[in-house]
Structure formats: C-alpha cells, structure tokens
Amino acid sequence: MIKIKSVYDPVSKDDGARVLVTRYWPRGVKKEKAGYWLKGLGAGPGLIKKWKGKELGWEKFVKSYRDEFESEEKKKAYEELKEIIRTHGNVTILCACKAAEHCHREILKEMLEKDLAAR
Numbered sequence: 001m002i003k004i005k006s007v008y009d010p011v012s013k014d015d016g017a018r019v020l021v022t023r024y025w026p027r028g029v030k031k032e033k034a035g036y037w038l039k040g041l042g043a044g045p046g047l048i049k050k051w052k053g054k055e056l057g058w059e060k061f062v063k064s065y066r067d068e069f070e071s072e073e074k075k076k077a078y079e080e081l082k083e084i085i086r087t088h089g090n091v092t093i094l095c096a097c098k099a100a101e102h103c104h105r106e107i108l109k110e111m112l113e114k115d116l117a118a119r
Contacts, residue, residue, distance in 0.1 A: 002085065002112055004105045007033055007094040016090025019081060021105055023048070026096040034094055036084060040077030042095075043104045044068055058102055065104050066111075078111075085116065 007020055007029050020026075020034035023042030043051070047064050050056045056064065068074050085091045097103040 001090050002109050003090075003092045004100050004103075004109050005092050005094055006098050006100075007096055008098060014090065015092040017084050017088035018092050018094055019084060020094045021081075021108060022094075022096050029096075036080075038077045038081055040073040041081065041104075041108060061102075061104075062107055065107055069111075081108075082112065082115070085112065 001016070003015065005015070007022075007026055011018070011033065017036065018034045019036040019038060021038050021041035023039050023045065025037070042048075043061075043065055047056075047061070047068065050064075051061050069078065081091075081093075093105045093109055095103055095105040097105070100106055
C-alpha cells in the first residue's frame with residue numbers, strides 16, 4: 001500500500017517505510033522522521049520556483065513534473081522507490097507540503113500505482 005503524508009504529520013505504526021521525496025531537507029525535521037530520502041524525486045528548483053511564484057497552474061505543473069522523469073536522476077530515484085515498495089510493501093511518501101492536494105507526492109503516488117498495477 002502506498003500512502004502520502006506531510007513529513008510534519010505524526011508517525012504512525014502503519015506508515016511502513018517512510019520515504020521523503022523533497023529536493024531539500026525540510027527545516028526542523030529530524031532525520032528519524034524518514035527512513036529514506038530520495039531527493040531526486042523532488043520537483044526541480046526551476047519548477048518549484050514557477051509553482052510558488054504562481055507562474056504555473058496545476059495542470060502545467062503536473063505535466064512539467066512528469067516531463068522531469070526523462071532525466072537519469074529521476075529515473076534512477078523512481079526505480080529505487082519501486083524497489084523500496086517491493087521490499088517493504090507498505091510505504092508512505094513524504095513531502096514538506098502540509099496539504100496533499102496539489103503536491104508532487106500526489107502525482108508520484110498515481111504514477112507508482114499505475115506502474116505497479118501493470119506488472
């Protein structure tokens with residue numbers, strides 16, 4: 001099972017492997033809050049800047065984030081995450097965003113569920 005949470009949410013027993021998918025480590029968060037850190041799955045700095053500067057709507061953000069998966073860094077990190085899922089079963093994808101809606105972890109979860117269902 002794949003879940004998504006903010007890294008600031010409390011840890012729960014059913015989280016399974018906790019995987020942080022942000023480019024930068026969030027301030028004030030202890031290393032113990034995540035078992036893995038796949039910074040390559042965070043949105044690129046330019047994309048983050050455009051999103052936070054309201055230069056992109058959600059649909060454009062989704063397309064741009066998915067386009068970033070053409071890079072070797074993203075492909076490698078994505079494969080690492082799929083291996084973590086295969087190994088642990090239950091995985092919680094973490095990001096510093098407080099709300100799940102309109103966060104890249106939501107896109108990532110959809111991509112993973114589609115890929116893993118196809119095998």
